[in-house]
Amino acid sequence: MEPSSATVAAYSPCGSTAAVCRAVAEGTGLAWDERDLARGTRPEPVDPGTLVVLGAPVAGGAVPALGLERLGRVHTAFSPCVLVCAYGDRDPGHGLHDLEAIAPGLGLVPVAAVLAPVRHVMVPALGAGRPTADDLAAYRSFGAAVASALRDAGGLFDLAPPPLPPASCPRERLELGFTAECDPAACVGCGACAGACPAGCIPADEPYLTDTARCDGCMACIGVCPVRARSLSDPARLAAVRERCTAGWEGPHRPRLVMGA
Ligand code: SF4
Ligand code: SF4
Structure with missing residues (x-):
């Protein structure tokens, strides 16, 4: 089957997940558009047969509930899909499996998956500067390989589901309990936040x-x-979390790219 086009559908509050998804879409060589699932709440219909690059980040070991809810805005039928889970270069948790679980309900058929180490939003020492230029090149090459496999396949279901790496933790999400706060004296009222x-x-x-x-x-x-002007609440606990996450870090991790045979 030959997809007519591709769509990036990413829940990406901080932008790293979307950057990975865009690189995969670019690599396919197909015309592609993008749906920003972190903003807005309207449904996002996708033409059947479009290659969907579905992405979300992991936080606390799983895709956040709000992310899963927003990914639910996508609806299509029998569209091949690349699952993209971005994580802070430390522990991918259960994220890719969360995406796999919701895909059928959106009309998506996973044919490939990406575990993408990116900059850790809470622990700046981990994944700094990622995705790097080399990471993005790997995602583009993988997008090209996925498009080629789809062209060579007789039908969508001729491709086996991607063999996902095992989840490193159960689905239960670890609630870290941090919230954002603002120093009103520093705020200049630009509204970007x-x-x-x-x-x-x-x-x-x-x-x-x-x-x-x-x-x-x-x-x-x-x-x-x-x-x-904005920061996370409870700086003392945040410092302890950063120290714990940095200790024994085994990164930087390589991107993991899997496709059904
Ligand atoms: S206020 Fe909270 S949910 Fe909103 S962008 Fe900031 S950290 Fe995220
Ligand atoms: S982004 Fe702009 S409006 Fe928001 S806290 Fe910072 S200065 Fe204030």
């Missing part, structure tokens, strides 16, 4: 506030703030 927040917990007209009950600590707002 409100636009970046996938959970809608920063009011556009009062961006120095945060609805912490809905904040899941994704850090998108912290990354876009031009004056560093």
